[in-house]
Amino acid sequence: MIDAMPVNRTIFLVDDDEAVCHALSLSLEASGYSVRTFHSAEAFLEEAEGVPEGIMLLDQRMTGMSGLELQAELTKRGIDFPIIFITGHGDVQMSIKAIKARAVDFLEKPFSDEDLLVSIRDAFSRADDNKKHRDRIAESRKRHASQIAREPEVG
Amino acid sequence: MPPMTEQNNSTLTIAPALRYNLIWAGALIGIVFCFVDILVDVMLFNEGTVRDQLLHPSAPELWMRMSFIVFSTGFGIYAFTVLQRERAARTREQEAEKRLDVLFNSAAEFIFLIDPEGTILRANQCVFATTGYSSDEVIGSNIKDFFTPDSQDICDRNFPGLWEHGFDRADIDFVRKDGSSINMECSATAVPDQHGDFTTFLIIQRDISERLRVARRLEESERRFRAIFNSTYQFIGLLDPEGKVLEANQTALDFIGLTNADVVGKPFWETPWWTHSPQLQNRLKEGVRDAAHGELVRFEAMHTGKEGQTAVIDFSLKPVLNEQGETVLIIPEGRDITERKHAEEEAKRMQQESAHVMRLSTMGEMASGMAHELNQPLTALISYCGTALKLARDMPSLPEGYVDILERASGQAVRAGDIIRHLREFVGKGSNNKTRVVLDDLIQGVIDFISWDRRDSDIKVTFLPGSLSREVFVDKVQIEQVLINLIKNSCEAIRDAGISNGQVEISTRQAVEGLVEVTIADNGPGIDPAVAGSLFKPYQTSREDGMGLGLSISRSIIEAHNGKLWADEQRKKGALFCLSIPGYD
Numbered sequence: 001m002i003d004a005m006p007v008n009r010t011i012f013l014v015d016d017d018e019a020v021c022h023a024l025s026l027s028l029e030a031s032g033y034s035v036r037t038f039h040s041a042e043a044f045l046e047e048a049e050g051v052p053e054g055i056m057l058l059d060q061r062m063t064g065m066s067g068l069e070l071q072a073e074l075t076k077r078g079i080d081f082p083i084i085f086i087t088g089h090g091d092v093q094m095s096i097k098a099i100k101a102r103a104v105d106f107l108e109k110p111f112s113d114e115d116l117l118v119s120i121r122d123a124f125s126r127a128d129d130n131k132k133h134r135d136r137i138a139e140s141r142k143r144h145a146s147q148i149a150r151e152p153e154v155g
Numbered sequence: 156m157p158p159m160t161e162q163n164n165s166t167l168t169i170a171p172a173l174r175y176n177l178i179w180a181g182a183l184i185g186i187v188f189c190f191v192d193i194l195v196d197v198m199l200f201n202e203g204t205v206r207d208q209l210l211h212p213s214a215p216e217l218w219m220r221m222s223f224i225v226f227s228t229g230f231g232i233y234a235f236t237v238l239q240r241e242r243a244a245r246t247r248e249q250e251a252e253k254r255l256d257v258l259f260n261s262a263a264e265f266i267f268l269i270d271p272e273g274t275i276l277r278a279n280q281c282v283f284a285t286t287g288y289s290s291d292e293v294i295g296s297n298i299k300d301f302f303t304p305d306s307q308d309i310c311d312r313n314f315p316g317l318w319e320h321g322f323d324r325a326d327i328d329f330v331r332k333d334g335s336s337i338n339m340e341c342s343a344t345a346v347p348d349q350h351g352d353f354t355t356f357l358i359i360q361r362d363i364s365e366r367l368r369v370a371r372r373l374e375e376s377e378r379r380f381r382a383i384f385n386s387t388y389q390f391i392g393l394l395d396p397e398g399k400v401l402e403a404n405q406t407a408l409d410f411i412g413l414t415n416a417d418v419v420g421k422p423f424w425e426t427p428w429w430t431h432s433p434q435l436q437n438r439l440k441e442g443v444r445d446a447a448h449g450e451l452v453r454f455e456a457m458h459t460g461k462e463g464q465t466a467v468i469d470f471s472l473k474p475v476l477n478e479q480g481e482t483v484l485i486i487p488e489g490r491d492i493t494e495r496k497h498a499e500e501e502a503k504r505m506q507q508e509s510a511h512v513m514r515l516s517t518m519g520e521m522a523s524g525m526a527h528e529l530n531q532p533l534t535a536l537i538s539y540c541g542t543a544l545k546l547a548r549d550m551p552s553l554p555e556g557y558v559d560i561l562e563r564a565s566g567q568a569v570r571a572g573d574i575i576r577h578l579r580e581f582v583g584k585g586s587n588n589k590t591r592v593v594l595d596d597l598i599q600g601v602i603d604f605i606s607w608d609r610r611d612s613d614i615k616v617t618f619l620p621g622s623l624s625r626e627v628f629v630d631k632v633q634i635e636q637v638l639i640n641l642i643k644n645s646c647e648a649i650r651d652a653g654i655s656n657g658q659v660e661i662s663t664r665q666a667v668e669g670l671v672e673v674t675i676a677d678n679g680p681g682i683d684p685a686v687a688g689s690l691f692k693p694y695q696t697s698r699e700d701g702m703g704l705g706l707s708i709s710r711s712i713i714e715a716h717n718g719k720l721w722a723d724e725q726r727k728k729g730a731l732f733c734l735s736i737p738g739y740d
Contacts, residue, residue, distance in 0.1 A: 017531040023538035030545045061527060063689075088530035110533035110572040112565070113541030 009124055010054030012081070013037045014044050014070065016062040020109075024057065027113055033120070041065035041073075048079055053131070055104070055123040060087035060094065068094070071101050080130065082123040086111070265329070265339070265360035268346075273297045273310075276355065285362070287332035298358065303328040303336055313343075318353065321345040329360065338364045390468070390489035396482045398423045398443035407489070412461035423487065431459050446472040446485045455492075467496045505604050505635075526575045533568050533575075540565035591739055594627045594671055595620035595663055601638045602661065614646050614657035622663035622671045628739040629716055637709040637720070638673070641732050644705065645677035648730065652680040670718075670735040678729045687724050 011033050015021050018039070025035040036051070038044040042064055060067035067085055074081065085098050088109040095106045104126055105119040259266055260280040268277040278293045286293075286301070299307045306327035317323045324342040331337065339360040345353040384391060390407035394400060400418045408414060411427045418426045423443065424436040435456055442452040452472040459465055468489040475484035544561045547553055602618045627634075642659055649657035659677045666672040682690065691710045706720075713720040718736030 017535070019535035020531050020538075023535035023542070027538045027542040027545070030542045086534075088527035088534075108576070109530035110537050110568060112537060112569060113545075116538075 010034045010036065010052055011120065012044065012051065012054055012056045014039075014041060014056065014062075014067070015059035015086070016040055017059070020059075024116075027116075028120070031117060041067070041070035044070065045073065048074065048077065053127065054081065055120065055127055056081045056083045057120075058083050058085055060085050060098075068097060068101070071098065071103065075101065082126045082130070084119050084123055263361075265358070267298055267358040267360075269298050269356050269358055271353065271356070273299050285331070285337070286329070292332075301329055303330055317343050317345060317356070321347075321353070326363065327360070337362050338367050388491065390487075390491075392423075392487045394423055394443065394472075394485040394487055396447040396474075396485060398440070398447075398485070400426060401484075410458070410460050410466075428458060432457075442472050443485065446474045447482045449474050449476060449480065449482055456489075458489075466491050466493045468492065502604060526578070529575055530572060533572050536568040537565050537572075540568065588632070589628050589630050591626050591628050592631055593624050594622050594673070594738075595624060597627075597629075597631060597634060598638060598661060598663065598673065601635050601642070604635075605639065605642055612646065612650070612657075613655070614649055614659060616642060616646075616659045617661070619660065619662040622665055622738075625665060625671050626739040627671060627716075627736055629736065630712075633712045634716070634736075637712050637734065638675070640705045640709050641675045641734075644732075645675060645679055645730060648679040649677060654679060665738070666735055669738050669740065671738045672733060672735045674731060674733050676726075676729060676731045680730075681726065681728065682722055682724065682730050687722070690722055691720070 009032075011028055013021055013024055013028075013035055015024075015037070016039050021037040021039065025037055028035045038047075040062055045065075058067045058070060065073070067087070071083055082104040083098075083102075084105045084107060085095070085103050086107045086109055087094070098106055104123045107115060107119060259277075262279055262281055264279075265282045265285070266277075266279040267275050267282070269275050275294055275296055275298050278290070282288070282293060283290060288301075293301075299310050302310060306325075306329075309325050309327055313323050313325050322342070322344050324340065327339055327341045328336040329339050340363045341358065341360045344357045344359075346355045346357055348354045385405035387404065388406060390404065390410065392400060392403035392407060400421055400423050403415060403418055407428070408418070413427060423429070424439045429436050429439055438454060438456070442454065445452050451474070454470055456468050456470045457465055458468050469492045470487070470489045473486045473488065474482040475486060477483045540561050544558060544565070547558055547561065598618060598620070602616060605616055638661075642661065645659045646657070649659070657678065659675065662674050662676075664672050664674075691706050710720045713734050713736065716736045718734060720732070720734040723731040723733060
């Protein structure tokens with residue numbers, strides 16, 4: 001089933017249904033992930049700046065701000081979590097919007113544990129890719145910056 | 156007047172021997188007395204005594220004179236009595252003449268005496284006063300000279316008849332001195348002389364200008380009423396209490412292509428308006444009977460016109476009662492309500508259609524809402540089962556079938572999810588019928604529908620089209636449903652708040668990115684801040700009879716059209732809802 005236990009992988013679970021939050025976090029923790037739950041998009045946003053890297057399980061339909069709206073807000077703030085949408089009310093229009101806004105996956109409730117775990121693994125690998133990509137960019141920037149810094153000496 | 160024979164007898168009592176002497180002496184004395192008598196006459200016959208004698212023919216002064224005569228001669232008495240008689244007769248004649256004169260001159264009619272040639276012998280004061288001619292101008296002139304040429308012709312035509320019958324009458328126009336003419340009714344009576352010949356004619360003319368004016372006014376008024384009667388869109392007629400047609404107006408006649416002559420006098424139910432349906436004929440007979448008893452009868456009837464067109468008529472029979480409360484006339488009246496009927500049916504159909512969509516949408520919305528609500532616990536259930544399975548696998552020993560049971564539990568939860576999904580897809584498929592339509596036209600249709608539905612309301616619903624005939628690709632009935640829902644919400648809010656001069660204004664405009672925007676603004680109480688946040692959630696309502704799905708469904712419909720529906724929460728006065736959908740290019 002699960003080949004390698006994830007280490008220090010954090011999942012942010014945003015869903016306004018307590019039972020869903022509890023069940024999913026139990027299941028994910030049993031699979032070795034560290035799970036932080038938020039009962040609304042607004043609650044997550046309050047702490048968004050300080051959270052470690054991870055992926056997000058996001059319910060689309062919530063009281064207050066919707067999942068799609070939270071995604072847009074995070075993009076605006078430059079917070080780039082891979083997001084898996086979970087929704088009890090999926091439609092084509094909505095999933096297109098979500099995927100266009102770079103959601104990793106779109107799961108319709110109720111979903112099986114297996115499907116969820118596959119999606120989560122994909123999301124983490126995306127997160128890793130993102131991180132590598134970011135690191136490479138940061139690395140090249142650093143090199144570039146040091147080149148520029150050296151240039152006056154050359155010149 | 157004392158009897159004459161007595162006086163004559165007293166003459167014979169005088170002694171015959173003295174007769175001749177007495178005759179002469181009496182003649183002298185008689186002459187003296189004649190003078191005295193004339194003097195007395197002059198003294199006594201002032202106006203007062205004339206009147207007294209007129210009223211009392213045996214007035215005392217006459218007797219006083221008689222006693223005076225006892226001292227006179229027989230001749231004197233004779234002469235005197237003759238004088239007395241003549242004088243009395245003359246007086247009476249004068250008095251009668253005077254009386255006639257008074258009558259003659261105080262009459263309000265023109266009175267002429269003319270000779271057979273038409274020459275005026277006498278005319279009364281009224282003639283002079285009314286026409287402005289003087290006595291000299293009238294007397295001696297020919298009466299025809301005062302008539303208009305037309306009236307002169309009438310005179311010439313009628314005069315021979317006057318000779319024959321002794322009486323005739325005609326309406327003539329009399330020309331005044333100032334040239335204006337008076338309409339007069341003229342009667343002529345031949346006055347025979349002692350030989351029975353017609354030598355004079357009495358002409359009496361009465362001013363009938365006023366009567367003619369009244370008659371003309373009546374005629375004019377009758378014409379006006381007839382114009383209304385005939386040109387009104389209503390079918391109107393008159394029946395006698397037995398139901399016979401007395402009259403029918405032009406509108407009613409035109410409907411069946413007949414003339415008054417074809418229907419007048421017939422029983423109403425046997426006229427072509429009714430003969431197409433024996434059932435209606437019976438209904439009408441009953442109605443006429445009831446109306447004859449003073450009841451107002453009203454029913455709806457289908458009629459067939461001359462071109463075979465059918466019309467729905469709102470028909471009534473109104474009795475006209477006299478002072479005794481008896482029906483003297485029945486007024487049948489029919490209003491063509493075909494168009495109203497059609498509109499009502501159309502409105503009803505639209506309402507049914509709209510209710511149907513509402514039901515479908517409601518089912519869809521309920522299914523969708525239920526799916527969401529049920530999927531939450533199912534998600535949790537499946538997840539719990541998964542976790543339990545995970546934990547179980549690490550257990551050294553488990554009761555037999557334990558893992559199988561957990562797997563089956565999880566499988567059933569997944570199945571429940573599938574059932575819900577199918578149900579939702581099934582309901583959701585129901586109404587996908589998109590067409591291209593001009594948005595402004597669609598809204599105008601909704602406004603027309605609403606105005607029919609709300610024709611008893613004083614809330615003003617106006618539409619300001621501004622989307623320049625942009626087309627949209629929509630499910631027409633669904634979008635209509637949304638608009639009707641929003642407008643009705645506004646109207647109900649206004650009504651519930653008891654606001655007079657309620658107004659709902661719908662406007663359209665082109666928005667950015669090819670979107671078309673519709674705004675529904677009202678001057679109602681606005682959105683309660685307490686519910687503003689959950690306005691579009693299902694089962695939220697401020698109304699007792701609402702399910703609270705209207706706005707939620709409306710938003711679902713608009714979102715299914717890739718559009719947005721929102722409320723302007725910043726608005727200070729009234730509520731403002733906005734929806735935008737992509738235009739069709």
